[in-house]
Amino acid sequence: ELEDKLVKEATRQFARGELYFSYDFDLTTPLQRKHEQLVKANGGKTAPQPTAPSSNGSSLPPFEEPRPTLPLWRRVDRRFFHNEHMLRDFIAAGAHSLVLPLMQGYFQTSSLPLPASSGGEADSSAQLMIISRRSRERPGLRYQRRGVNSDGQVANYVETEQVLLVHREEQTHLFSFVQFRGSIPLYWSQSPFSLKPPPILERSSQENKRAFAAHFKAQVERYGKVTCVNLAEQSGKEGEITAAYQKGVEELRDDKVKYLAFDFHKECAGMKFENVSRLIERLDDTLQEMGFFWRSSGGQFGTFRVSCLDCLDRSGVAASAFGRHMLLSQLASLGIAVQPKDNPAFDYAFNDAWANNGDQISQCYAGSRALKGDFTRTGRRNWTGVFNDATASVYRLVQGAVTDFWRQTVISFVYGELSLSGLEKYGEELQSVDPSNEVRLARVRAAAIETCAGMDEGEIRIGGWTLFSPHETNRVQSTRLEEKVVLLTNKSLYICAYDFTADKLSEYSRILLGDITALQKGEYILSPKEGVWSEQHWGLVVYYLRQDTRVNVASIKN
Numbered sequence: 001e002l003e004d005k006l007v008k009e010a011t012r013q014f015a016r017g018e019l020y021f022s023y024d025f026d027l028t029t030p031l032q033r034k035h036e037q038l039v040k041a042n043g044g045k046t047a048p049q050p051t052a053p054s055s056n057g058s059s060l061p062p063f064e065e066p067r068p069t070l071p072l073w074r075r076v077d078r079r080f081f082h083n084e085h086m087l088r089d090f091i092a093a094g095a096h097s098l099v100l101p102l103m104q105g106y107f108q109t110s111s112l113p114l115p116a117s118s119g120g121e122a123d124s125s126a127q128l129m130i131i132s133r134r135s136r137e138r139p140g141l142r143y144q145r146r147g148v149n150s151d152g153q154v155a156n157y158v159e160t161e162q163v164l165l166v167h168r169e170e171q172t173h174l175f176s177f178v179q180f181r182g183s184i185p186l187y188w189s190q191s192p193f194s195l196k197p198p199p200i201l202e203r204s205s206q207e208n209k210r211a212f213a214a215h216f217k218a219q220v221e222r223y224g225k226v227t228c229v230n231l232a233e234q235s236g237k238e239g240e241i242t243a244a245y246q247k248g249v250e251e252l253r254d255d256k257v258k259y260l261a262f263d264f265h266k267e268c269a270g271m272k273f274e275n276v277s278r279l280i281e282r283l284d285d286t287l288q289e290m291g292f293f294w295r296s297s298g299g300q301f302g303t304f305r306v307s308c309l310d311c312l313d314r315s316g317v318a319a320s321a322f323g324r325h326m327l328l329s330q331l332a333s334l335g336i337a338v339q340p341k342d343n344p345a346f347d348y349a350f351n352d353a354w355a356n357n358g359d360q361i362s363q364c365y366a367g368s369r370a371l372k373g374d375f376t377r378t379g380r381r382n383w384t385g386v387f388n389d390a391t392a393s394v395y396r397l398v399q400g401a402v403t404d405f406w407r408q409t410v411i412s413f414v415y416g417e418l419s420l421s422g423l424e425k426y427g428e429e430l431q432s433v434d435p436s437n438e439v440r441l442a443r444v445r446a447a448a449i450e451t452c453a454g455m456d457e458g459e460i461r462i463g464g465w466t467l468f469s470p471h472e473t474n475r476v477q478s479t480r481l482e483e484k485v486v487l488l489t490n491k492s493l494y495i496c497a498y499d500f501t502a503d504k505l506s507e508y509s510r511i512l513l514g515d516i517t518a519l520q521k522g523e524y525i526l527s528p529k530e531g532v533w534s535e536q537h538w539g540l541v542v543y544y545l546r547q548d549t550r551v552n553v554a555s556i557k558n
Contacts, residue, residue, distance in 0.1 A: 002424060009410045018134075018364050019082065019102045024072065026065060027103050028080040028133055030161050031176040032293040032300055037066035062165060062174045062295075071096035080104070080133040080159075085416035105132035105158065106360040110349040114166075114336055128327070129163035130353045134364055135182075139415050142310060142366045143192035144408035146199075148185040150207075152214025156311045156365045157182040160357065162323045164330050173334060174295040177326040178223070179304040179319060181311040184232070184245050185215040190309075198237040199309060201244060212248045216257050225256045225302030227286050229279070231264040231314040238309060256302075258286075264314040276321045292326050294333065312366060316358035323354060367407075459489035467540070469495070476541060493542065509549045511542070518543040 020027060026034070067075055073091065078084065083102045084091070090098045112126045135157035138149055145155035157180065164175040187203040201208075219226050230245055232238045242261065249259040260282065268275045280287070286302075293300045304322055308314040324340075327350065331338055340347040412418040464487045470478030487494040493516065496508040524539025 005406075006410060006413065006423065009407065010414055013407070013410065013414070016363065018104050018106075018360065020105065020107050021100055021102050022072075023100070024065070024068070025063065026072065026075045027107070027131065028077040028101070029075070030159075030178050030293075031063070031163060031174065031295070032178070034064075034066050035293070035295060035299075038064060041066060062172055071099065073099040073101050076101045076103075077133070079135045079137055079157075082136045082139075082415075084136075086414065088416075104134040104136070104364060106357045107131050108353050108356055110353045112349050113343065113345045114168075114331070114338065115343075124167065126167075126331075127163075127165040128350065128353060129165070130160065130323075130357050131163065132158050132160045132357055132361055134158050134361065136415060139411055139417075141408050141411070143190055144405070145183075146190060147183050147188040147202075148211045148215055150211055150214075152185065152211050152216075152218055154185050154215060155183040156361075158311070158361055160319060160323075162326065164327060166331070166334060166336075168334055168336070175292055175330040176300075177292045177323065177330075178300060179306060179322055180219075180223075181306045181315045181319065183311055184230075184241055184307055184309075185212050186241065186244055186248065187211065188241055196237065199241045201241060208244070208248070209251065213252060216252060216254065219305065220254065220256045223303040225258070225290075226305050227283070227290075227302065228257065228259045228305045229283075229307070229318060230259065230261050231306070231308040231318055233265055234261055234263045241309075262318075264308065264318070273317060276317055279318060280321055280325050287322075287325060287329075292330055294330070297333075310366065312358070312362045316354070316361070320351075320354035320358070324350060459491045462488045462490065464488070476539075493544075507549065509547045511544045511547045515545040515547075516542060517545065 065075075073081065073084075073087075073096070080103045081101045082104045083100075087099050108130050110128045110130075112128050114124050114126055116124075135153070137151075137153035137157065138145055138155045140155060142156075148154050159178065159180040162177045164173075166173045166175070186201065186208050188199050188201050190199050191197040216226065228245075228249060230242060232242045232245075234242055246259055246261065249257055262279050262282070264276075267278060290302045290304075291298060291300055304319075306315045306318050306322075328338060328340075338346060340350070409418065409423060413420075413423050464485065466483055467486050468481040469484045470476070471480040471482050472478055482497065485494075485496040485498050487496065491513060493511045493513065494508050495511070497506045499506045520541040520543070522539060523537050
């Protein structure tokens with residue numbers, strides 16, 4: 001029954017229209033990065049540009065692929081290779097033709113009508129392409145995955161590239177602009193059982209600092225300068241996490257990471273979403289410095305990191321505003337002046353692409369279309385959109401409180417974060433598992449090792465581990481296993497029984513290294529449902545002559 005339920009939900013997830021693929025084109029890598037790889041492959045020389053057609057009427061392809069002879073799965077950005085875990089056996093076997101990477105996100109091309117050129121050329125059009133790439137590094141659903149993990153990876157991380165291809169006066173021009181969104185990179189969570197739950201900050205300040213720094217280190221290495229645009233409320237329920245976000249950037253002390261707070265709900269109160277233009281005005285200098293990628297001219301320097309709480313609705317409006325500004329700037333660089341208000345077909349095509357993109361990303365994370373989508377789609381906010389948003393909000397509440405637990409469990413299983421036994425555990429507890437819980441448990445175990453290490457008798461500790469061991473002595477197999485702390489020093493091997501509930505050492509046995517006669521390592525299968533690889537099932541047997549055992553006995557007296 002559980003297997004049937006799993007297959008049904010996994011099939012439903014793969015059939016939702018969220019996954020994209022190409023047989024020979026890398027969808028996961030921005031054009032500027034591909035161009036840089038081509039230049040590097042050509043010894044630092046600029047790759048040939050697709051400008052004027054040749055005498056036979058053909059032209060160079062505008063989307064040239066670097067390293068085209070490599071298997072596609074080796075060229076893609078691993079962050080967006082969503083079925084890599086499912087294909088690991090084919091990858092290990094070198095069956096490259098059977099490995100087809102899937103990207104989750106959105107893809108759309110639209111035709112933008114342009115005014116006639118000054119040379120008398122008839123009205124022409126440009127091709128607009130929107131590619132959104134959703135990361136697999138912290139996969140999951142809205143209330144099930146929030147914030148950051150210990151590796152600095154955040155929930156709902158989406159890189160969006162806007163590509164513009166213009167044929168003008170017998171020349172082809174290729175532009176792109178990249179920005180990304182992602183959950184606020186701190187440890188935090190929200191309850192799925194209310195409509196507007198407050199975000200709750202978690203973990204210690206040091207743990208948050210480490211994860212925060214790891215996140216931005218990776219982004220700076222990838223994009224250069226990062227401008228964080230925080231659209232969350234500066235007060236009220238969202239005020240605490242907003243303040244922590246700003247403080248984190250300040251304590252980071254990195255000139256390549258900038259922070260700007262724009263309280264979207266306050267600035268755009270009264271359904272005046274057009275006030276997002278104030279954000280563009282505040283970032284005018286940054287936009288000019290950042291620029292965009294133009295294949296025949298220059299590149300983009302830095303990017304925007306847009307976020308609110310969900311990184312869906314408010315983030316979508318702001319991201320489309322950045323995209324519109326850059327699109328008009330790219331056209332202006334070719335001497336093409338477009339007034340969207342005077343060109344409704346142009347305005348509709350742009351708005352439609354970005355609204356569809358927002359709906360798709362929202363579908364991936366929240367299970368419903370994006371809120372505020374009427375403004376993104378039409379440029380106007382009205383009461384019909386408000387009522388539609390209210391309906392979608394209630395639907396999101398039902399999803400988060402009822403169905404998302406099972407959906408998240410299936411996602412974790414498909415991505416290799418959860419074993420079959422973990423899947424069965426869901427059937428008992430009806431609760432999805434967050435991989436960050438394993439991190440917490442690892443820290444508890446590390447603390448137990450440190451506590452046990454305090455009883456070394458003047459010896460030098462070499463290492464410490466927590467391992468499962470049969471409850472009975474001199475047994476290899478047992479129906480009851482205990483987690484023991486094992487310490488290795490320069491003189492002895494300690495096997496410690498640790499009470500994790502009382503946080504104390506209850507008993508330990510000391511074996512002198514000279515008394516160890518043999519070590520045996522081999523497969524030790526606790527459960528075949530824990531994994532299929534032999535390295536996931538191993539055990540160690542220690543043969544020795546004698547041991548010294550000490551017991552920590554404590555009693556309560558009046």
